[in-house]
Amino acid sequence: MVDPLPRPADSGKSAPPNPNVIVAVLAFAGIVISAMQTLVIPIVPKLPTLLHTSASDAAWAVTATLLAASVATPIAGRLGDMYGKRRMLLLSTVLLLAGSVLCAVSGSLAPMVVGRVLQGLSAGVVPLGLSIMRDELPAEKLATATAVMSASIGVGAALGLPLAAVIADNFDWHALFWTSFGLGAVGLALVLLFVPESKVRTGGRFDLVGGAGLAAGLVCLMLAISKGGDWGWSSGTTLGLFTAAVVVLVLWGFFELRVSRPLVDLRTTARRQVLLTNIASIAFGFSMFATSLVMPQLLQMPAQTGYGLGRSMLTAGLVLAPQGLMVMLIASVSATITKTRGPKATLMIGAMIVACGYGLSLVMMSEVWELIVISCVIGAGVGFAYGAMPALIMDAVDASETAAANSLNTLMRAIGSSVASAVAGVVLAHMTTDFAGLALPSENGFKVVMAIGGAAALGSLTVAAFIPRRPQPTRAELAPHRTADSAAPVSGAVPEV
Structure with missing residues (x-):
């Protein structure tokens, strides 16, 4: 049932939560959700043995999460706009906990896949967190908070891999999912304690x-x-x-x-600023993911190939970890540029930096330190872009549509990443070299994937150049007599579509 319209605050109520605390808690929740998706990577090659199944069937433990996340993200956003963003964030975290427990006690394929589906259903946490920030934070803090929350995606992914490698090397594989449960439980408790429920709702029935x-x-x-x-x-x-x-x-x-x-307001989605931002997000999602596909393989390739570095999964994770830290460190710089020059400029700077990072990779892939440099450069570009995308979306939609619009943008990035995985798989499968009777990806194959990633970044830069310089008016602005607290249109307001 939809909550009633907000009432004036009672004088006896406690002071509102500290905005910095809200940002920290929501960013932590985002890191947990992002890390969950990488925790399983070290055991993927062992899953057929661990789950007593074939390699093709074991792959569903990864595919199921991807499918569930793609479906859950836009639906969770819409439900958050209707029934409460904090409420849906809590539900998403509970699904993560349930899925983690099921995976942690599983010993066969079926419960593992069901558990991974439940974990995937928690993917709406980041766009919901962004929308809560828009509703609850002072305007002057929103740009920085948005950049930090967006950066949590990169931080979680980068830190999750070395953490998972340490756990997989030293403990039973089930400990990976108990770790996911523990982190999720902490996130749930923090949200319950420190994050208020937004009173901005659309109302209505779910489509x-x-x-x-x-x-x-x-x-x-x-x-x-x-x-x-x-x-x-x-x-x-x-x-x-x-x-x-x-x-x-x-x-x-x-x-x-x-x-x-x-469920998705396609007329809002078709607005030039929203449409072009989503298209740029697809290209950027593709570009960002290319490095995550190439670097771990290159690092673990036998050194005898002449281009592989012969390192462990843990080393591969540690090489990528600085990328996530760079994403977080650059968040404040991204916010400053967004405030002074606008999110369009921030997105274009980010895409340009990522393209430069991929350019460096074409001549710097022979030493571990070179890969760290490339990882950090690309991470800096991601930090700029990830802070700009939600800002562009939120500038162009009503507050009551924020969660749904942010969720759709998150989905666009996920689609880009999935396409990158498919394209890289095709390239590396066809550009191989023979090593001890095995067909391994060739050095040129890795360079081609990195070049494609750089081209995708330039594509995102090109699309971003056509985004309007000033935010377009929202329907609330076009209908001045519709108050911010109103959950339904009044006479003369622009009708819902």
Whole structure:
């Protein structure tokens, strides 16, 4: 049931929470969710043995999380706008805890996959946290807070890999998921204690048909992208899934344009600033993920190949860790530029830095320290861009649509990352070298993937150049008599679509 409209604060109420505490708690929650997705990486090669199944079936422990996250992110955002962003953030964290426990006690494929699905359903935490910040923080703190919250994605991913490698090397593999549970429990407690519930709501009923249609379309799309390399890109299954995704999403779009309160407001999404930001996010998600695919493989490749560095998974994680720290360190610089020059400039600077990082990789991939430098340069670019994207989105939508719009933008980045994984897989599978009877990715194959990542960053830069310089007016601004506390349109307001 939708909460009633906010009432004036009683004089006897305690002081509002410290904004810095809110930011710290929400950023920690984002780090936990992001780290969860990398904790399983060190044991992926061992999953067939650990779960007593085939390699193709064991891969569902990874694919299931990806599919669940793609579906849950936009739906959690819309539910947050309707019923409370903190409420949905708490529910997402509870799903993470349930999934972690199920994986921690599993010894076969079925419970592991179900647990990983539950973990994937928690993926809406970051866009929900961004939306809570918009509702609760003073305007002068929002740019910095947004940059910090966005940076939590990179920090969690970068720190999760070395942490997982240490745990996997020294403890039973189930300890990975007990760690995820422990971190999630701390995050849940902190949110309960320090994060207030936003009173900005849209109200209305949830669009069940729209939710089912979007879920079906996204599952078909992401499944085709993530499994196409295994099934064959020209196989009937892969082509059938791509076709089904197009048909379902087109029909879903027509339906969403005809309902009064859609799951995704496509008219808002079609605004130039929102549309171009989302397109740039797809390209940037592709670019950012390329380095995460190449560097761990290159570091662990046998040194006898002449280009591999022969290091352990732990070393690979430690090489990538500075990237996450750089993302966080650059957050304040990103916020300053956003305040003075606008988020468009910040995004373009970030894309340019990432492109430069990939350019360096073409001549600096023979030593560990060189990879650390490249990782830090790319991390700096990611820090700029990740702080700018949600700022661009929030500048262009009503406060009551923030969670849904941020969630859709997060989904766009995830789609870009999934496409990067597929493209890199194809390139590295076809550009190989023979080593002791094994077909390993060649040095040129790695360089091609890095070059494609740099090209994607330049593509994001090009798209960002066409984003409007000034934020477009929201519907609330176009309807001045619709108050900020109003949950429904009044006479003369721009109608909901």
